[in-house]
Amino acid sequence: MTEQSLAPRTARLERDPRLRRGGLLVAGALVVVALVVLALVSPGPALPTRLQDGLTLSISVLIESMPFVILGVLLSIVVQVWVPPGMIERWMPRRAWARRMALSLLGMFVPVCECGNVPFARGLMMRGFTVPETLTFLIAAPIVNPIVIITTHQAFGFDDGILVVRLLGGFAVANLIGWLYSKHPDPDALVTERFAATCAIANDPDATAHTDRGRRSLAQFVVELRAVMPALIIGSALAGAVQVLVPRSALLAIGSNPALSIVAMIALAMIVSICSNVDSFFALSFASTFTPGSIVAFLLVGPLVDVKMLALLRTTFRTKVLVGLVVIVVLFAVAVGSVVNLFV
Secondary structure (H helix, E strand, C coil): CCHHHHHHHHHHHHHHHHHHHHHHHHHHHHHHHHHHHHHHCCCCCCCCCHHHHHHHHHHHHHHHHHHHHHHHHHHHHHHHHHHHHHHHHHHCCCCHHHHHHHHHHHHCCCCCCCCHHHHHHHHHHHCCCHHHHHHHHHHHHHCCHHHHHHHHHHHHHHHHHHHHHHHHHHHHHHHHHHHHHHHHCCHHHCCCCHHHHHHHEEEEEHCCCCCHHHHHHHHHHHHHHHHHHHHHHHHHHHHHHHHHHHHHHHHHHHCCCCCCHHHHHHHHHHHHCCCCCCCHHHHHHCCCCHHHHHHHHHHHHHHHHHHHHHHCCCCCCCHHHHHHHHHHHHHHHHHHHHHHHHHH
């Protein structure tokens, strides 16, 4: 894309009318959420039970995720605007595989769940990290972050090796995905055109040469929320709808069969869309009836490819990438869960 084609869009970030529209969109989404919450808690005509359950579940997923999304956006702004150029890159190994391994451990220093990692990962790509490197971080971070480690230990301790297998499995599948996508002939083609244009604007010196950091931070905050919030709302709504439409009793009946317990817990993980910071306590309620391998599979799949996470990932990556991630993560979880069931 030439400078001439970018110039009309990048004269001044803070003067871009799309930012004003983005701000109105975000504000409107928050107002809608507030009205729905009030409708649920205030007296009035009763809604059909299934509809009310779906709204309640959707709002709970949204409220649970929103603080981490905002934290992730703020961390993304710090990386893009306030961290000096070359500072992060200077600490990264030069070899591609070593850089990916280092980035997969970066999540240990980023205390946000999978929702907040999406805007943070977008910031890494805007800074110049490659798609395979960013995917490695994005897949590992929801599992190896400090809050998830603590909550998983509180829920299971070291029983059946669930904590250790979850951490090692998250690290392994992240690096597997990073390695596979590093073989793609054109990794830049894996992101959406809209995000590619956003990266071009963010990295164009003419767009930020005369803009102070405070205004750049505010402009980027609006841009990121504008990109992520609609996807978060849609993902939360889908998660609530699926939970209502798919009877959990059916999943539990399948899960009572040891041969199908892993598949049942993987399906449950993708449906309920629980934040990775607290999903261990949800999984603990199934520990007495489901096999350890199925619990591990649940804890691996949920933070990476649940309904809400896929909606967020679609803001950045093309659909074929999401399909690839689901296939790799699910097959990996089935393999790990089967091995755990053999030895525990």
